[in-house]
Amino acid sequence: MEGDLAHIGAGLAGMGTGIAALGVGNVAANFLAGALRNPSAAASQTATLFIGIAFAEALGIFSFLVALLLMFAV
Amino acid sequence: MASEAHTEEAAGLVFHPMDQFKITPLFGGDTVNWYTPTNATLWMGIAVVVIFLLMVVGSRGRAMIPSRIQSIGELAYGFIHKMVEDVAGKDAAPFFPYIMTLFMFIVFSNFLGLLPMSFTTTSHFAVTLVLALLVFFTVTIVGFVKNGTKFLSLFWVSSAPLALRPILAVIELISYFVRPVSHFIRLAGNLMAGHAVIKVFAGFAQVAVISPLAILAITAMYGLEILVAFVQAYVFTILTCVYLKDALHPSH
Amino acid sequence: MATEAQDAAHGAADAAHAATGSGMPQLDFSTYPNQMFWLVVTIVVIYLILSRIALPRIGSVLADRQGTITSDISAAEELKQKASEAETAYTQALADARAEAQKIIAEAKAEIQADLDDAVAKADAEIAAKAAESEKKIAEIREGALEAVTEVAKDTAKEIVAAMGIKADARTVTAAINARLKG
Numbered sequence A: 001m002e003g004d005l006a007h008i009g010a011g012l013a014g015m016g017t018g019i020a021a022l023g024v025g026n027v028a029a030n031f032l033a034g035a036l037r038n039p040s041a042a043a044s045q046t047a048t049l050f051i052g053i054a055f056a057e058a059l060g061i062f063s064f065l066v067a068l069l070l071m072f073a074v
Numbered sequence B: 001m002a003s004e005a006h007t008e009e010a011a012g013l014v015f016h017p018m019d020q021f022k023i024t025p026l027f028g029g030d031t032v033n034w035y036t037p038t039n040a041t042l043w044m045g046i047a048v049v050v051i052f053l054l055m056v057v058g059s060r061g062r063a064m065i066p067s068r069i070q071s072i073g074e075l076a077y078g079f080i081h082k083m084v085e086d087v088a089g090k091d092a093a094p095f096f097p098y099i100m101t102l103f104m105f106i107v108f109s110n111f112l113g114l115l116p117m118s119f120t121t122t123s124h125f126a127v128t129l130v131l132a133l134l135v136f137f138t139v140t141i142v143g144f145v146k147n148g149t150k151f152l153s154l155f156w157v158s159s160a161p162l163a164l165r166p167i168l169a170v171i172e173l174i175s176y177f178v179r180p181v182s183h184f185i186r187l188a189g190n191l192m193a194g195h196a197v198i199k200v201f202a203g204f205a206q207v208a209v210i211s212p213l214a215i216l217a218i219t220a221m222y223g224l225e226i227l228v229a230f231v232q233a234y235v236f237t238i239l240t241c242v243y244l245k246d247a248l249h250p251s252h
Numbered sequence C: 001m002a003t004e005a006q007d008a009a010h011g012a013a014d015a016a017h018a019a020t021g022s023g024m025p026q027l028d029f030s031t032y033p034n035q036m037f038w039l040v041v042t043i044v045v046i047y048l049i050l051s052r053i054a055l056p057r058i059g060s061v062l063a064d065r066q067g068t069i070t071s072d073i074s075a076a077e078e079l080k081q082k083a084s085e086a087e088t089a090y091t092q093a094l095a096d097a098r099a100e101a102q103k104i105i106a107e108a109k110a111e112i113q114a115d116l117d118d119a120v121a122k123a124d125a126e127i128a129a130k131a132a133e134s135e136k137k138i139a140e141i142r143e144g145a146l147e148a149v150t151e152v153a154k155d156t157a158k159e160i161v162a163a164m165g166i167k168a169d170a171r172t173v174t175a176a177i178n179a180r181l182k183g
Helices: A002-037 A039-073 B002-011 B039-057 B068-088 B090-113 B125-154 B162-204 B211-248 C002-020 C029-163 C170-182
Strands: none
Touching (some): A039 B068, A039 B211, B039 B068, B039 B090, B039 C029, B068 B090, B068 C029, B090 B125, B090 B162, B090 C029, B125 B211, B125 C029, B162 B211
16 A cells, blocks of 8 residues: 555655656757757857756656656665 | 566566566576676676677777767767866866766666667666766765865855854764765666666557557657666766866865 | 576676675765775876876977978068068069160150151252242243243244234334333
């Protein structure tokens, strides 16, 4: 029974990765919008873009990790 | 055990997405002592050999017009050198070999881990934890050695209203200690997730009807994983540079 | 057959899981010291390889190449300078030659003009002289003719008078003729 609950929890936690994907898409979309408005400044900001994407997706990875822990470690 | 295998066969699908991360001793035996050569050791060694071939053997000609391998080595050198200079500043030059070491190890571990039947060392928390802690301690020690107690001004946001500063200091302090955590979980989590997903699709490929779809999905995931392998190494390195910049120039 | 072997392997894996009490190899803390030890060894080896051999070598190669490129560019700049100088000299020489040619042409023209003028003047003089001579001759002829006319008229008049049987004084006839000619 406890294992089943853990699996349900893992599924719920796994949703977090999808929500993080929204965040990553948001970062990339806004970067693209800004880059199209001012293309000359875009090249210097790619590092910032990657940092932003990394922070956004790190949280998705956290929820994925929680899902894995519930699946395998509980 | 037999009954368990039986139920799995009855279900038709066998998923073992985490088996690929198992650490086994190379030369038999069950116990993993701290000195035992394991498959992790083997792939770390392969990474060292590949880096040696690329950076040392590839550039042994010191050619004015570089060969292909030398070009790749020079590309990696220029890439990281520019990143260190642009992000961490000119005075971060002494840390260039250190950051280069981190980048080369991570990028080659990631790419070697994409070979079929290989072992991804950077998908293990033990490995990324050590890497992240190395960065954390380097940055903290460098910050205090270079700036003394002024390094603490990193947490004291002087541009904020005075009443808010203690609260901001607590937040900054927490975020400073969360840095290595997100640093190590991001790298290992990304790689683990990608490899596990590929393994799950490989499990679906056991069913004849959907196996073409599954193989297509594996191919697509593999392409994404190649991107992730590079981007994660890049992100790890550039975040190291950002933290190093904070340590060298703590004032906001 | 293969699946059986696989299942057996999985069974062993499950046994290992059971032994460590964790399904995630990442959370199997018994392997941590091993990985950490070999990772530190790896990092130190890579650091030594890179910092002692590879990075100084690649850095020097890149610096050399940068130096070569810079010196090549400056050499090219110099050559370009020289080329433009040569072009200027060439243009100058061309302009000089053109001016020289213009001068020579002008001189030749002037010389020819002078010669022409001389010849024209000479011809004019000759023509004038010949014309004067001819006029003189014409005048002489005219004079001669006038005299002859007078003579003929006198003779004719004498004859006519004689034929008419009138004895006329020669002097009177001459006077009459002269008067008539003048009239």
